Amino acid sequence: MQLGRWIHTSAMLVGLSFLLGGCASVSPTSNGLDQWLADPALQGATVSLVVRDARSGNTLYQHNPRTRLMPASNLKLLTTAAAMDLLGPQYRFSTQLLSNGIRQGDRLTGNLYLRGLGDPTIQFADYQALAAQLASQGVRQVQGDLVFDDTWFDAERLGVDWSHDDETTYYGAQISALTVSPNSDFDAGSVLVTAKAPVRVGVPVSVEVFPPTDYLQLSNRAVSGPGNTYGINRRHGTNLLQLSGAVAPGRQSQQLVSVWEPTQLVANLFEQALKQQGITVLGRRVMGATSPAGVTVQAEHQSAPLQELITPLLKLSNNNMSEALLKAMGRKTANSGTAAAGVVAVAGFLKRQGVDTATLKQVDGSGLSRQNLVSAQTLTDLLLAASKQPWFNAWYNALPIAGNTDRMTGGSLRYRLRGTPAQNNLHAKTGSMGGVSSLSGYITGAHGRRLVFSMISNNYVVAGAQVKALENRVAVALSRWDD
Incomplete structure (x- = not known):
């Protein structure tokens, strides 16, 4: 999410600790946790911290355990665990090329439908491969319309209460059942803009967009020069990219920018792919119509299975993938590809695991909304429940692993x-937004005791790195747990 894929370094904190009220330990020793929660950086903030034994579930330490806070990307723990259970580890997203026409020589009489079933990992090369599959069947002309069917999901492109400041960012990209990713990180709904600065100062930068498309327009006022002031703004409701500022001479800058209406971008790219294969469409471009019954599959692309997709999702905190999973769960359980149906599906999974859903609020899949509310108690309930599932190992290994540079x-x-005992020991999900930080996962103590924990901090006014440093110190204290 906003800061979920940034790298948070552990800033060293200086100052004496003052004991905060409300810190209750149910263990004979707090293993130093009281000290870190009493740090002045958290003065005036709200923190929820729970530590439990991974085998018995017994609570070893708690501080505001049931206080509901904004979890940021820690919400992805709920979404992905539910998806592994409801969709299954072998679940694959699909994109289909369909037709209701009849083959007559090299002509296809009837409409051609490109139907998206929510795949956030599909790339331009995959659309080119779909066009090539059609061409390999001898089709050179479509005597009908080219229909782009994104109706597997609803038309709500953004999550509930997402900030307008995030609108042009890759982590706030619009959600569509028919989308495209510019990279292997699967940042669907975005394009990669590369600005290259000439050596000569004052000369305009050259600009490349990938995937290559004329769906976007460029207003390029960026030049080669000092100051590192380069930036891109996409005007609201449009795909006009406004480039300004300076890029250092002889250098380049790459930036992901979300597009307005990703289904339209797919239409532009797939029409390119058909032309590259020498296939002509005589009819119209039709957007957002549902593929009718009786169509036949001409070509199909499938994603990797979910048990593999959760690795880039959780390691890199991918928002668009999380939202696609949420709507896919809604479609499977209620035949409704909406976030609201997905939230109900997640709640159903949690209830079956004995998690009290009345104590949390979920409105999206990624945690980007500030309306999401979860306590550290609930997250540790989930972590304990997940550890008993047949898919747990794949999910556990998909969590970020502390200090591993790969x-x-x-x-x-x-x-x-x-360089701490938490390195290659801590498996946990990070989360970050303005004034929000979270860390929840699994760690092994000094004597081999497996722990689950969750720490959520809200409403702090210091730099986020200071709170991340406190999270690090809590993790180190847990890695040295000695009772």
């Missing part, structure tokens, strides 16, 4: 807790 192993924790 990007798809350490994820958002890869630069944190190096």
Whole structure:
């Protein structure tokens, strides 16, 4: 989410600790946790921290355990665990090329439908492959319309109460059942904009957009020069990208920017792909119509299975993938590809695991909304329940692992807790928004005792790095747990 994929370094904190009221330990020793929760950086903030034995579920330490707070990307723990249970580890997203027409030589008489079933991992090359599959069947002309069917999900492109400040960012990209990702991180609904600065100062930068498309328009006022002032703004309701500022001479800057209406971008790209294969469509482009009964599959692309997709999702805290899973769960359980139906599906999973859903509020899949409210108690309930599931190992390994510098192993924790007992020990989900930080997961103590824990901090006014440093110190204290 907003800061969920940024790298948080552990800033060293200076100052004496003052004991805060309301910290209750049910263990003979707090193992130093009282000290870190009493740090001045958290003065005036609200913190919920729960530590439990992973085998028995017994509470070892608690501080405001049932206080509901904004969890940021820790909400993805709920979404992905429910998805592994409801959709299954082998679940695959699908994108289909369909027709209600009849083949007559190299002509297809009837409409051609590109039907998206929510795949946030599909890329331009995959759409090109779908067009190539059609061409390999000898089709050169479609005597009908080209219909882009994104009706598997609803038309609500953004989550509930998402901030307008996030609208142009990759982590706030619009959600569609028919979308495209510009990279292997699967940042669906975005394009990659590369600005290259000439060596000569004052000369305009050159700009490349990937996937290559004329769906976006550029207003380029960026130049080669000092100051590192380059930036991109997408005007609301449009795909006009306004580039301004300076890029250092001879250097380049790459930035992901969300698009307005990703289904339209897919239409632009797929029409390109058909032309590349020498396939002509005589009819119209039709947007958002439902594929009729009786159509036949001409070509199909499937994603990797969910048990593999949760690795980039959790390691890199991918919002769009989380929202696609939420709506996919709604579609499966209630035949409704909406976030609201997905939330009901997640609640059903939690209830079956004995988690009290009356004590939490979920409105999206990623945690980007500030209306989400969860307590550390609830998150530890989930962590304990997940550990008993047949899919647990895949889900556990998909969590970021502290201090492991491999990007798809350490994820958002890869630069944190190096050289401590928590390195390659802590498996946990991070979360960050303005004034919000969270860390929840699994860690092994000094004598081999497996712990689950959750720490959520809200309403602090210090730099986020200071709170991340406190989370690190809590993790180290847990890695040294000695009772």
